[in-house]
Amino acid sequence: MTHRRSITGFSNPLVKFLRSLRDKKHRKREGKFIAEGLRLLTDARLSGLLPEMLVMSSGREDHPLLDELERAVSDAGGDVIEMSEDVLAKVTGKENPQAVAGVFAEFDTALASLDRNAAPIWLVAHAMRDPGNLGTMLRTGDAVGAGGLILLDDCADPFSVQSVRASMGAIFTQRIARASWSEFIAWLRAGEGQLVAASLRDATDYRSAPYRAPCFLLVGNESQGLPQALEDACDLRVTIPMRGRADSLNAAIAGAVLAYEALAALTPPPRTK
């Protein structure tokens, strides 16, 4: 049995602090973010990451994974806080809150800390504004065995509640880097790496394109796509077929279609004929 603190009031300073982490400005100032749910927190623990603070609903059901989590946080010197269900709902801003949430320190997002040869595929998003799309890109990156997601220029915050939720735990397994386009292209060209984007012009069929590892798959803004200068800087422009009236896919979908194609090209599966 570990030591727990209990909190009941909505006006408690800790409750205010936790609520403030739903706001980008406060997350940035504090360097912390919130992840909710036993599954997500267990993913984090299995990836070697523990929350600095574990917040549990007093109405939660017992679960062996929750016991393990509580013990691990406590052993590591973290805080374990208990609060009523309605206070926790205020913190997470959901009508049916998960019974548990954790506060984590934001990760190092310096480009220089990435080892580009750690994975054959990296996802790169330029000015992606939708946090749900960012989280989905992280989840797809985990699925294809990508190294991480590199966020260029004015992207949404990967540590937002929506992004963390949509990542389904990949926030803890994928590396995340943030940089300007000019910082990124300078870093990329200082080593190995093929920059690839989907494009409608001067492009190779995405099914037969010569992908090379480490392969950096660049996806653009949801409504504007990629600026032409960024397309021009790519080593490879590939075309995804468009058989209907529209000329583009959802940005996270386009990234996933490219990522699975690159995965197949870079690690061909054994085929039976």
Next chain:
Amino acid sequence: MTHRRSITGFSNPLVKFLRSLRDKKHRKREGKFIAEGLRLLTDARLSGLLPEMLVMSSGREDHPLLDELERAVSDAGGDVIEMSEDVLAKVTGKENPQAVAGVFAEFDTALASLDRNAAPIWLVAHAMRDPGNLGTMLRTGDAVGAGGLILLDDCADPFSVQSVRASMGAIFTQRIARASWSEFIAWLRAGEGQLVAASLRDATDYRSAPYRAPCFLLVGNESQGLPQALEDACDLRVTIPMRGRADSLNAAIAGAVLAYEALAALTPPPRTK
């Protein structure tokens, strides 16, 4: 110059009617839905569909496509309504509303009205709860030249504002059908059609699976996936590689990866070698 009505007050019955269409219950009762934005409405017009009512902000900028749209709606006997920007914002529920919106009659969504041989690929969603995912599935369907999206059991409403938005116009180009699982499987088995789902067990690599047209790609609920009985009823179960910690993709992403694979298998592109 066509005849226009002007509306200024928030309490006007028409404004209340339009606002009510943001609610599923009211959409269903009225059999109408709202689509916003000149681009979307122009997509509809080019697909042969006109709104019964066109609503424009009095602060809009002139645009030749808007003139054409207004003339077409008026010629077809539809209503053209002008309202102030703040009233239109109330109607569409956005801070930065599009300058124009249209009210459409919901389409026939009877399974029996589909011609299964009209397209090589059909997307099928079971209990998909996220309207954004539904809209993204429609958009992906348009891109791969699918015939439409079939919604089984307890899905989100494809005519919701979020779904229509996420579809980026595909709501007007893709057929939409709604049915229970038992109705669907009876209809499917009464004719040609291969039912395919992503699965983790007893499955073929999705890159070398024998897709056959008309190919029905079945995607499950966002958190539960597909019930085993539905997987068992499939003609083909395929595996999408999972190289990370997670064992699933976002539902709309999984659907898109399968759809692009089926597209390539069913309509192989010319390859130079």
